[in-house]
Amino acid sequence: MNGGSLGQRGSYGSLPCYGKLSNIARKQSSKMPPVSSRDKERVRLVVCRCLGRRRVAILLLVALALLVFIWGSFTVSKETTSPTDRPTDSIHFDNSDIISHPSVACRSRANSTLDHPCHKFALPPPPPSGGRRFGPRPCPVCYISAEQARASIPCSSSASPVLRNLTYVVDENPIKIESHGGSEFGGYPSLKQRSESFDMQESMTVHCGFVKGNRPGRQTGFDIDEADLMKLEEFHKVIVASAIFGNYDIIQQPKDVSEAARKNVPFYMFIDEETETYLKNFSTLDSNKRIGLWRIIVVHNIPYTDARRNGKVPKLLLHRLLPNVRYSIWIDGKLQLVVDPYQVLERFLWQQNASFAISRHYHRFDVFEEADANKAAGKCDNSSIDYQIEFYKKEGLSTYSKAKLPITSDVPEGCVIIREHIPITNLFTCLWFNEVDRFTARDQLSFSTVRDKIMAKVDWSINMFLDCERRNFVIQAYHKDLLDHMPPPVAHVFRNPPPLKPLHHDSSAGRNPGKNSRRGRDRRSGSRQHRKPAVGNREKQAFL
Numbered sequence: 001m002n003g004g005s006l007g008q009r010g011s012y013g014s015l016p017c018y019g020k021l022s023n024i025a026r027k028q029s030s031k032m033p034p035v036s037s038r039d040k041e042r043v044r045l046v047v048c049r050c051l052g053r054r055r056v057a058i059l060l061l062v063a064l065a066l067l068v069f070i071w072g073s074f075t076v077s078k079e080t081t082s083p084t085d086r087p088t089d090s091i092h093f094d095n096s097d098i099i100s101h102p103s104v105a106c107r108s109r110a111n112s113t114l115d116h117p118c119h120k121f122a123l124p125p126p127p128p129s130g131g132r133r134f135g136p137r138p139c140p141v142c143y144i145s146a147e148q149a150r151a152s153i154p155c156s157s158s159a160s161p162v163l164r165n166l167t168y169v170v171d172e173n174p175i176k177i178e179s180h181g182g183s184e185f186g187g188y189p190s191l192k193q194r195s196e197s198f199d200m201q202e203s204m205t206v207h208c209g210f211v212k213g214n215r216p217g218r219q220t221g222f223d224i225d226e227a228d229l230m231k232l233e234e235f236h237k238v239i240v241a242s243a244i245f246g247n248y249d250i251i252q253q254p255k256d257v258s259e260a261a262r263k264n265v266p267f268y269m270f271i272d273e274e275t276e277t278y279l280k281n282f283s284t285l286d287s288n289k290r291i292g293l294w295r296i297i298v299v300h301n302i303p304y305t306d307a308r309r310n311g312k313v314p315k316l317l318l319h320r321l322l323p324n325v326r327y328s329i330w331i332d333g334k335l336q337l338v339v340d341p342y343q344v345l346e347r348f349l350w351q352q353n354a355s356f357a358i359s360r361h362y363h364r365f366d367v368f369e370e371a372d373a374n375k376a377a378g379k380c381d382n383s384s385i386d387y388q389i390e391f392y393k394k395e396g397l398s399t400y401s402k403a404k405l406p407i408t409s410d411v412p413e414g415c416v417i418i419r420e421h422i423p424i425t426n427l428f429t430c431l432w433f434n435e436v437d438r439f440t441a442r443d444q445l446s447f448s449t450v451r452d453k454i455m456a457k458v459d460w461s462i463n464m465f466l467d468c469e470r471r472n473f474v475i476q477a478y479h480k481d482l483l484d485h486m487p488p489p490v491a492h493v494f495r496n497p498p499p500l501k502p503l504h505h506d507s508s509a510g511r512n513p514g515k516n517s518r519r520g521r522d523r524r525s526g527s528r529q530h531r532k533p534a535v536g537n538r539e540k541q542a543f544l
Contacts, residue, residue, distance in 0.1 A: 107152050118142035136362040139468035146258035149346035158355040160423040161458040165203040171211045185221040185303035186437035187211035200457040208430035209317050216320045221303040222313050228297050235324040240341055243270035243314045244333040246307025247278045252336035253292040265341050269294040270314045272302050309441040316433040319426045332415040339473035348418050354463035356425045357418040360409035362467035366400040370411045370444050380440045388439040392449050410448035413467050424460055
């Protein structure tokens with residue numbers, strides 16, 4: 001019998017052979033119950049003839065494919081998990097994971113918003129106006145879990161329209177040629193240079209602070225110790241940064257930060273020498289320069305006499321101080337972060353496909369109103385504010401109206417900045433800083449001018465989310481100078497009354513009123529609501 005005598009093939013190729021093989025086995029078993037080695041050999045020959053050469057080849061291919069699949073699964077499992085890592089639903093990303101295995105440590109940007117759990121989330125209606133609480137307040141925000149947010153980090157950077165390469169002006173001896181040309185730290189950019197910096201090109205060189213050197217922090221003004229600079233130059237996907245200058249605020253410790261963020265997200269706090277002195281005397285600044293989660297970075301040779309203006313350097317030029325960071329969250333020194341950094345980034349950047357996010361002001365949307373409010377509050381010299389606003393008016397600044405939609409506001413609440421470090425966002429914050437350096441330190445006044453000039457040239461926008469959403473993930477404290485002038489809280493002293501002595505009803509109580517009066521005075525020091533008149537005091541109380 002050859003291979004052609006096996007008859008028709010079934011749907012899986014070998015099913016018709018099973019019946020023929022069973023019949024042969026049944027006949028053999030009826031003739032002689034014990035199975036000899038000769039019978040076993042006969043059955044083996046029948047099986048081989050039944051399968052045929054083609055079937056054997058197919059089975060070998062299937063087995064080979066199965067082996068390759070099992071080997072590949074083992075390799076992936078070995079790469080994505082290590083003895084110290086978490087399971088794949090909560091992957092631990094360190095630098096080696098990010099560089100070597102981007103498919104594991106990030107998520108495709110194209111799929112980042114598909115079937116998002118918060119897609120149908122809507123803000124509840126505002127509380128009735130007749131309530132007791134007034135002013136700004138937080139509102140609900142939909143966050144995915146910290147583990148899911150961490151797994152949502154985009155694999156690739158956002159597109160930077162037009163601008164691909166951004167470099168910065170270096171001038172060891174800057175000369176001031178205009179009355180409002182900024183500072184030596186900023187390089188005194190001229191009005192012509194200012195205008196050219198808004199002319200978008202593929203490669204640009206602009207003023208961006210630190211003009212006296214190629215490496216910020218090294219004899220450029222705003223100098224930083226070498227050990228700290230090396231720390232700042234490390235690669236990180238996400239960082240959180242803040243600053244306190246002039247001992248102006250009290251450090252607020254972040255809350256509800258996931259274990260993954262504690263291990264992988266540095267928290268940098270920039271301070272000056274004055275604040276450092278205070279922290280050494282009144283805080284727990286340890287040998288590792290840490291206070292809680294914050295890694296303290298001491299700045300020397302600060303460029304401005306105004307502490308608030310010094311704070312604009314790390315706030316707006318963070319990409320220069322941390323050149324190897326992808327995403328950053330800036331919070332002012334008076335704020336306490338109370339939501340995990342990965343969740344904040346996922347909600348306001350990655351979910352929105354945005355590269356820059358900042359909250360709008362809770363009440364004011366117009367730059368002219370903001371200028372008037374700053375003058376009324378004495379935030380800055382009134383003549384300086386007037387000069388800046390008049391300058392912007394000549395460039396075309398107008399009051400905010402619905403005609404600017406989808407732009408929702410011209411005034412940010414600038415105490416939180418959430419950003420991706422790409423050329424277009426780096427250019428935006430450089431030019432924003434140049435306005436702060438040239439005019440007043442009130443960055444809310446210059447924000448819309450820089451934004452609108454860039455948006456007029458390239459297809460780029462800023463996610464201006466609600467201020468109540470910002471108040472959901474940061475809590476605002478008072479500035480230290482306000483706390484120092486606040487009266488101390490009134491101490492409420494609660495005195496426990498002395499235990500009541502048993503009353504003795506004897507004849508001496510009525511004949512010796514002095515003794516009973518002394519007993520009444522002793523009880524007078526106790527609480528009134530617990531005091532009961534003694535027998536000897538009844539006579540005295542009758543005269544009151």
